[in-house]
Amino acid sequence: MRYSSLFGKSIYGDQSGNKFVSHHLLTKGGFIRESTAGRYYFLPLGWRVHEKIRRIIKQEMDATGAQEMLTPILHPIELWQETNRTDTTGFELMTVTDRRGAQFALGGTAEEMIVDVVRKFQISYRDLPFNIYQFSTKFRDELRARGGLLRVREFVMKDAYSFHRDEADFQKEYQRMAETYTRIFARMGLNTVMVEADNGYIGGEYCHEFIVESDVGESRFLMTADGSYAAHEDVARFWREPINLDDPLKDFQIIEQPAWVQTMDDNVKHYGLPKAHYLKNVVYRHIASGEIIIGTIRGDLDVNKAKLEHAIGAIGQLEEATEDDLYRLGTKPGYVHSWGHAARYIGDLSLTTVRNFIGGQKEETTDSINVNYGRDFECECLADIAMAQEGYLTEDTHIPLIEKRGIEVGNIFQLGYHYSQKMAGAVYVDSDGSEKPFYMGCYGIGLGRTMAAIVEVHHDQHGIVWPASVTPFHIYLISLRGREADAAQLHDQLEAHGYEVLWDDRDESPGAKFTNADLLGIPVRLVLSSRTGDQIEWKRRGDTEAELLSYEEVLQRLAAIYQGEL
Amino acid sequence: MRYSSLFGKSIYGDQSGNKFVSHHLLTKGGFIRESTAGRYYFLPLGWRVHEKIRRIIKQEMDATGAQEMLTPILHPIELWQETNRTDTTGFELMTVTDRRGAQFALGGTAEEMIVDVVRKFQISYRDLPFNIYQFSTKFRDELRARGGLLRVREFVMKDAYSFHRDEADFQKEYQRMAETYTRIFARMGLNTVMVEADNGYIGGEYCHEFIVESDVGESRFLMTADGSYAAHEDVARFWREPINLDDPLKDFQIIEQPAWVQTMDDNVKHYGLPKAHYLKNVVYRHIASGEIIIGTIRGDLDVNKAKLEHAIGAIGQLEEATEDDLYRLGTKPGYVHSWGHAARYIGDLSLTTVRNFIGGQKEETTDSINVNYGRDFECECLADIAMAQEGYLTEDTHIPLIEKRGIEVGNIFQLGYHYSQKMAGAVYVDSDGSEKPFYMGCYGIGLGRTMAAIVEVHHDQHGIVWPASVTPFHIYLISLRGREADAAQLHDQLEAHGYEVLWDDRDESPGAKFTNADLLGIPVRLVLSSRTGDQIEWKRRGDTEAELLSYEEVLQRLAAIYQGEL
Secondary structure: OEHHHOOOOOOOOOOOOOOOHHHHHHHHOOOEEEOOOOOEEEOHHHHHHHHHHHHHHHHHHHHOOOEEOEOOOEEEHHHHHHOOHHHHOHHHOEEEEOOOOOEEEEOOOOHHHHHHHHHOOOOEHHHOOEEEEEEEEEEOOOOOOEOHHHEOOEEEEEEEEEEEOOHHHHHHHHHHHHHHHHHHHHHOOOOEEEEEEOOHHHOOOOEEEEEEEOOOOOEEEEEOOOOOOEEEOOOOOOOOOOOOOOOOOOOOEEEEOOOOOOOHHHHHHHHOOOHHHEEEEEEEEEOOOOOEEEEEEEOOOOEOHHHHHHHHOOOOOEEEOOHHHHHHOOOOOOOOOOOOOOOEEEEEHHHHOOOOEEOOOOOOOEEEEOEOEOOOEOOOEEEOOEOOOOOOEOOOOOOEOEEEEEEEEEEEEEEEOHHHHHOOOOEEEOOOOOEEEOEEEEEEEEHHHHHHHHHHHOEEOOEEOOOOOOOOOOEEEEEOOOOHHHHHHHHHHHHHOOOOEEEEOOOOOHHHHHHHHHHHOOOEEEEEOOOOOOOEEEEEEOEOOOEEEOHHHHHHHHHHHOOOOO | OEHHHOOOOOOOOOOOOOOOHHHHHHHHOOOEEEOOOOOEEEOHHHHHHHHHHHHHHHHHHHHOOOEEOEOOOEEEHHHHHHOOHHHHOHHHOEEEEOOOOOEEEEOOOOHHHHHHHHHOOOOEHHHOOEEEEEEEEEEOOOOOOEOHHHEOOEEEEEEEEEEEOOHHHHHHHHHHHHHHHHHHHHHOOOOEEEEEEOOHHHOOOOEEEEEEEOOOOOEEEEEEOOOOOEEEOOOOOOOOOOOOOOOOOOOOEEEEOOOOOOOHHHHHHHHOOOHHHEEEEEEEEEOOOOOEEEEEEEOOOOEOHHHHHHHHOOOOOEEEOOHHHHHHOOOOOOOOOOOOOOOEEEEEHHHHOOOOEEOOOOOOOEEEEOEOEOOOEOOOEEEOOEOOOOOOEOOOOOOEEEEEEEEEEEEEEEEEOHHHHHOOOOEEEOOOOOEEEOEEEEEEEEHHHHHHHHHHHOEEOOEEOOOOOOOOOOEEEEEOOOOHHHHHHHHHHHHHOOOOEEEEOOOOOHHHHHHHHHHHOOOEEEEEOOOOOOOEEEEEEOEOOOEEEOHHHHHHHHHHHOOOOO
């Protein structure tokens, strides 16, 4: 294809307003263009990449026996009400009403729809298992869009749903999908870490994210150097080392305390003991009910809101309390008690690792000491509500955790009976004739975010460096003045061999064309100029030196690079 | 693939509630399933057909140099306001508001979006022409969905938009697209008629529909036997033969008329002259403004509402007047005058083909005679507002028109400057440095409706008969008891040759499997049974007799059928 005919050429202006490299390069190179915040046009160049990503996903999904289909984008709201997700997904769900008054959700994920179509059939045990998937546009009413394709409000997702007779059968599929995902991303030049994650509003008991390590990623996770454990911060477990469990229990006392002792650091200074010896309370409000929840935790740890939400079954429902909330509670910042307020107290597991805590009932000039969990105060329950940090040890193996950031490009979820038990008729007929709910899993990949992740990983200071598997074209052909006819011939020959050639036939300077080749990041650059004679200048994107090759040599090298990709 | 593993098997119940053959067979065969009225799940079998249709369209579009891309589904409402289409599309446009208060249209067609992305680039004459297209889900808030995939509320459309320096350049693309569409449909086994059509709310000056002849189609059109003229009823022109223009003009008179003369037939009986000699008035109301419009026409013709709307620039805005409207106008049914009411009068061209009309001012016992247009009454304008009928003659060549019905599967539109003049900055920089609006066209194909049209054309009493190019699988392989292992081997061998094999491996009777093969309509049925020995039973869908062939013969025949389709 002639670059002159391409719609969506590179932009020669300053794009520095775009904070992330992928946003910057994809916009500047004419791959994408913003419509409104979080909604993007995929221009022809970008769409070619998107579709190669789709093709790889489809090939690998089909190879596992999964079957592609399509659900409508508008989901009858009644289905979401059946599973109560009109509440739990909160504000991210967009709805629309048609002129007959029927209400629909704009699909953000399709569990209900898929269960709905499956239950329309009389599924028997002979039909199980199966895995059905689609590529379809999804909508999320995100409050803040961010960074080009990294967090958007509308995107194409591959979402797959598997149906099983029982958990054992599901486990095999979960493992197969995990391996398939790793292979899918590897084919696109992405090394992913499979990370235990929070299942959020999807439901089910466990799930994993596939994360590409990147400093610009929104996902913070903890893993060991040997890869034996990796978990998103919202679920990462760690060993809470006993601090002083051999100390004798002392009597609870309320003592005078100088008025200047207010913060944790003041405590450390005043009492001479490290942070672990003090009680800490973090206050939240349930958005819907207004109920106050206090997370009580060892002083050296922080509360993880997501874990706390899970502990009380209020996914996405907690907000940090405001000063007003504290006043209504009869206290103020720095003076929240570990007992006694009209609130629900949830304690972290760490409360049992320390004897004779200091604090828990601070007033202006007094505080309590020798406070012991179970003897002097109790929470509604003890749970893992603490934020893991770099350097903490894994729970069982005591290996140090390393903190990482990354981009979540895919996820796999155990759903179990979460949907089949809530939705009427979501059953199969077993061999004994009885009806049983099916056991489910689901598996997602965001295509646009994957594309952004590839650019975040594969670029240099000059532009993108596409992996051969997802490059929009195989060859960027540059003809310099006088060689247009030869370039046209070479273009046609290479296309006849099945290569996709983007021929920069514009009336531009050599420098402008070379710069554009680097920006667009196509793996192979060929040049025909007055200096290349009967040969062809060959340069791989990322190499510094070009070489002169014969046409046959060019063909050989192309075959090596694009083996299996045509 | 094993049929036992397929999600979405045939339904063995009565599906006779589905009025149209395509709806019936596609549902019964497990190709599609209704979600809510007008919204369908495409099951794996149906999606395979859908995607083969997509592939054919993409191949042919790409071959013309058109470039695939993607626009967001949610269109900022401001863009539709720029072109005033929030009004003209009326109720079919669905809108949604996000939680920040931004309003969006759910894309029903994407002219504004495409112009918007194009104008974000500084297009120069060197970038023109180009044609960009997408496959994307479209929404229409239809009051009545109908007939499975024939008229739906949500569907995948291929919509293309071309940009040109001038009309001459556009004309070349329009012709190229016309030829491309004919080829696309022909490849899917559809003969289409290219029919002049109404551009509705798309705008522009002319357009054509691609119609598959079918009795269940919603499109009524008129064409000549030689194909030299074909036009949708809403735009079909015809020759209005002069009735009596050689008669001398007589003096206008109001005469007594018996009270029983009320209808057109009464007139014919009373005056002894055929219908063409009487004036007829048809009354409409403008939905938005309430204004009354009277179409005045020769008595043997009928008013075509769409033509009348075009004549006054009120697309989709007229409704037939009610009796109440007539009372408000000071008259009643059968007594509307051809002049004098507080209404806008639009006359048909036929008013000048008759001298000395009878009627136009009927009262209970009087009527006017010798009424002549221009002398005794005048309309706001004369226009073509008449409905063409079978047997009428073409306007210029006087060839008889034949009435047909069909399914509109595609359309091509001249848009001209319709959008580029309404939307600010929709310009290119010409060679002299001046900015000029670009000249546009657009081109659509509905994929689901095309699939339905294929079934309407290609079926028999036993089921679907898919054309080789769009069949969900190439081969329906049946193994009867005892031949499962051989079937597994044959299945693998044929798949290794690139054929898609659906292997009915179920524990069902031969009859059930044969019936299912006919219902699903896969072009080739192979059977391995105790009676086929070392050979393979071969039957083409639609043939009555099966034959026994060797494996090599099967391969040869398959190659002949599926040449170029793998």
